[in-house]
Amino acid sequence: MAMPKDIPSADLPNNVLNEFKEFDETKAGVKGLVDSGIEKIPGFFIQPQELLPKSSEIAPPTLQVPIIDLGAIHKDAGSYKQIVQELQQASDSWGFFHLVNHSVPKDLLDEVIQGVKGFHEGDKDVKEKLYSRDRTKKVRFASNLRLYQLGAANWRDTLTCVFDGSLDPTEIPLVCRDAIMKYREAILQVAETLYELLSAALGLPSDQIRGMNCAKTQLMVAHYYPPCPEPELTLGTSIHTDPSFVTFLIQDDLGGLQILHDGHWVNVAPIPGALVVNIGDLLQLASNDKFKSVKHRVLASSRPRISVATFFNPDFDEKKLFGPIKELLSDTNPPLYKDFLVADYIKAYVSKGLTASALSYLKL
Ligand code: OGA
Numbered sequence: 001m002a003m004p005k006d007i008p009s010a011d012l013p014n015n016v017l018n019e020f021k022e023f024d025e026t027k028a029g030v031k032g033l034v035d036s037g038i039e040k041i042p043g044f045f046i047q048p049q050e051l052l053p054k055s056s057e058i059a060p061p062t063l064q065v066p067i068i069d070l071g072a073i074h075k076d077a078g079s080y081k082q083i084v085q086e087l088q089q090a091s092d093s094w095g096f097f098h099l100v101n102h103s104v105p106k107d108l109l110d111e112v113i114q115g116v117k118g119f120h121e122g123d124k125d126v127k128e129k130l131y132s133r134d135r136t137k138k139v140r141f142a143s144n145l146r147l148y149q150l151g152a153a154n155w156r157d158t159l160t161c162v163f164d165g166s167l168d169p170t171e172i173p174l175v176c177r178d179a180i181m182k183y184r185e186a187i188l189q190v191a192e193t194l195y196e197l198l199s200a201a202l203g204l205p206s207d208q209i210r211g212m213n214c215a216k217t218q219l220m221v222a223h224y225y226p227p228c229p230e231p232e233l234t235l236g237t238s239i240h241t242d243p244s245f246v247t248f249l250i251q252d253d254l255g256g257l258q259i260l261h262d263g264h265w266v267n268v269a270p271i272p273g274a275l276v277v278n279i280g281d282l283l284q285l286a287s288n289d290k291f292k293s294v295k296h297r298v299l300a301s302s303r304p305r306i307s308v309a310t311f312f313n314p315d316f317d318e319k320k321l322f323g324p325i326k327e328l329l330s331d332t333n334p335p336l337y338k339d340f341l342v343a344d345y346i347k348a349y350v351s352k353g354l355t356a357s358a359l360s361y362l363k364l
């Protein structure tokens with residue numbers, strides 16, 4: 001396998017590393033800095049000029065991420081076919097879409113956002129006790145999970161829950177525990193439906209993707225983007241693609257998520273009650289580039305923002321090789337990627353930071 005096993009962390013000057021370390025050891029995250037009353041952001045949050053948003057690269061507001069309405073999915077064959085067609089177009093040309101009428105109650109989505117806000121704005125001791133970079137912990141809190149590799153830090157704190165069958169729900173902070181558990185159940189259902197539709201959109205039997213076991217692990221990251229005193233100098237989340245199969249995201253009403261579409265950044269304007277779904281690297285690869293895993297980022301803001309992303313992934317210990325779906329391949333559509341073990345893919349991703357996609361290492 002040509003994937004790098006261990007890429008050393010970014011070449012950071014010692015003083016910057018020490019500042020990082022000092023910040024990390026507060027175990028209070030970016031919210032802790034804000035609470036301490038800072039008026040200028042520490043140097044290690046300042047992004048290089050070329051990565052900061054430029055107004056000339058923003059798409060006109062008329063350009064909007066597609067909306068897929070699942071309301072009529074069980075109505076008749078014609079409606080189903082139309083949904084499949086819309087999904088196919090959205091996955092191919094946008095890689096991102098809003099799902100509406102997806103059966104998860106809006107009240108539950110609001111409860112999740114409120115619960116996550118409660119955690120991040122709540123008891124400092126609870127947060128400090130959960131603060132950890134230990135990837136074997138199923139529930140943990142940290143700021144900048146890849147702080148030591150990225151170079152410039154992001155203005156964001158994150159509560160992570162890894163649902164891989166061994167998570168003990170009582171480890172989830174009480175303020176958001178019920179909401180997170182209910183929400184996780186609810187999106188498992190939506191993922192079943194989505195996988196059926198995605199199979200159809202690829203021209204495959206409806207149970208094909210479900211059979212690939214790609215909802216086995218759900219990695220939920222509940223983000224808090226604290227109010228930033230100098231939002232024009234940093235980013236909430238650096239430019240990246242998701243290494244997942246698919247990602248489900250809910251966001252509050254502030255906005256700030258942007259996706260790269262035809263060379264322009266398009267705002268993913270919040271739609272109350274909608275789920276934002278995007279194609280991850282693993283689905284782009286499985287679809288042999290028919291569907292696109294698209295670059296996105298989150299702006300920093302003077303107002304706080306909450307979002308919860310859930311990455312749907314295969315079993316991390318899957319023994320079968322993962323690769324382009326064989327039924328899609330032919331003489332005219334040869335495989336663009338090699339087959340690999342999911343465990344090796346995860347290892348490579350973890351070792352190299354959030355900015356580059358692992359897909360390039362797997363290209364044939
Ligand atoms: C992510 C992500 C977007 C957001 O967690 O991968 O892209 O709006 N989040 O927080």
Ligand code: NI
Pocket residue numbers: 240241242296309
């Ligand atoms: Ni993302």
